[in-house]
Amino acid sequence: MKKVVTILGARPQFVKAAVLSRVISKHNFIEEVIVHTGQHYDVNMSAIFFNEMEIPTPKYNLEINGLSHGAMTGQMLEKIEEVLKKEKPEAVLIYGDTNSTLAGALAAKKMNIKVIHVEAGLRSFNMKMPEEINRILTDRISDLLLCPTSMAIENLQKEGFENFDTKIVKCGDIMKDAVTFYGKISKQKSSIISNLQLKANNFVLATIHRQENTNSIENLKAIFKGLETISKQKQVVMPLHPRTKAILDAYNLKYNITTIAPVGYFDMLELLKNCNLVITDSGGLQKEAFFNNKHCIIAREETEWVELVSNGFAKIVGNNTNKMISAFQNFQHFSTNFDMELYGNEVGEKIYTEILNLI
CATH class of the missing domain: 3.40.50.2000 (Glycogen Phosphorylase B;)
Structure with missing residues (x-):
């Protein structure tokens, strides 16, 4: 063998x-x-x-x-x-x-x-x-x-x-296979939506962890300022990466968003299925948002998944607070057909x- x-x-x-x-x-x-x-x-x-x-x-x-x-x-x-x-x-x-x-x-x-x-x-x-x-x-x-x-x-x-x-x-x-296979059973495996008392399409899922954001306190503050502003319209839920948490704690930065411990894959799938949209600097989560028919706001200056941006499924905003808020508002006012076969x-x-x- x-x-x-x-x-x-x-x-x-x-x-x-x-x-x-x-x-x-x-x-x-x-x-x-x-x-x-x-x-x-x-x-x-x-x-x-x-x-x-x-x-x-x-x-x-x-x-x-x-x-x-x-x-x-x-x-x-x-x-x-x-x-x-x-x-x-x-x-x-x-x-x-x-x-x-x-x-x-x-x-x-x-x-x-x-x-x-x-x-x-x-x-x-x-x-x-x-x-x-x-x-x-x-x-x-x-x-x-x-x-x-x-x-x-x-x-x-x-x-x-x-x-x-x-x-x-x-x-x-290969992530498409994972979402297809595990998405069929995630609801039976996860109780995170009920545990956090979240309502479908009424919260934003956010993750921030990349070095370009966490290594700059100014960048991190700008991103979290945008998240906090958005949270006044829709609850922002963030599974907090250990590196991001350490920096927020070190600078004693507190923001009015819902932070939770990192979650397993079934919990993440349920958060993706039920959220309004995704804000992230993660490459993988950009695609997982698309696979779950969700728009994505990308907190980076570029993306490897350019087809998501060129087809209107995602928007690059970097660490610009105003661009993040504007993208959020724009995505609230139009629907998108996610049936395109990209992956x-x-x-x-x-x-x-x-x-x-x-x-």
């Missing part, structure tokens, strides 16, 4: 891996060994996802977290290399753009193990983002680039990837087929 080592470290990767792990298990032709780097180590950011989504328990937990980017990536590289020497897989499977992603790709490539990158080809064109550096370097050394959109393919073509020894495939967005279907099966062809 062929073996694949899957490297995971952050919440969005757990969700994506749940889809593919289920497909791999169903076909029973590939042995999957899961490595959790520990990048997200808070119970509500990590363990709850493995439990809720029935992801196979990681065989290895490297427990590497709370370090600078360089130190974290370096330690992950060292520890992943040890795992690969032991497991001797045909390929390493990585997702997205985290430090765990880059460390997994580097460790595998230096050992002449094939690298499979799910969610390849995305670009923000902002080299100040650690994620942008991670994804560019990972793409360059991957053997199989599994792209979610035509724009991702185009990005790779512009960078000359057709001249490299790699296979580029448009397979769609494919049965993506997990397509990815599985490509993996089989590679190994």
Whole structure:
């Protein structure tokens, strides 16, 4: 039996891996060994996802977290290399753009193990983002680039990837599979709407965690000022990322919005289903909003998911308070047809087929 080592470290990767792990298990032709780097180590950011989504328990937990980017990536590289020497897989499977992603790709490539990158080809064109550096370097050394959109393919073509020894495939967005599958059962698994006494379409779901926002107290204040203003019209509910919470606490900043602890995937799906719209700096949540027929206000200066903006499903506002409030008001006054097919279907099966062809 062929073996694949899957490297995971952050919440969005757990969700994506749940889809593919289920497909791999169903076909029973590939042995999957899961490595959790520990990048997200808070119970509500990590363990709850493995439990809720029935992801196979990681065989290895490297427990590497709370370090600078360089130190974290370096330690992950060292520890992943040890795992690969032991497991001797045909390929390493990585997702997205985290430090765990880059460390997994580097460790595998230096050992002449094939690298499979799910969610390849995305670009923000902002080299100040650690994620942008991670994804560019990972793409360059991957053997199989599994792209979610035509724009991702185009990005790779512009960078000359057709001249490299790699296979580029448009397979769609694996997050679509997750929302479709788990969305059917989330209401039975979650009581968050009743627990928080929320009314459907009468609250805004917000998440803020990216370094570009949390590392600047001015940016953070501007975003929260916008959220607080919006909360006067509709309740704002924010699952509070540990990093964001630490900064708010350090500066003793308090805002009149509803903050809650980070939530599991079923709770997040129910919040998405029932909210009025989403305000976020998360890449994954932009798409999850679309999959749940919700508009999204993007608290960043750019997005990798440009098709959401160009088709009117999302609006980029950065950390501009007035732009955020204006976008909120505009989205209250028109409806949008979310039936457009942007991200494919049965993506997990397509990815599985490509993996089989590679190994």
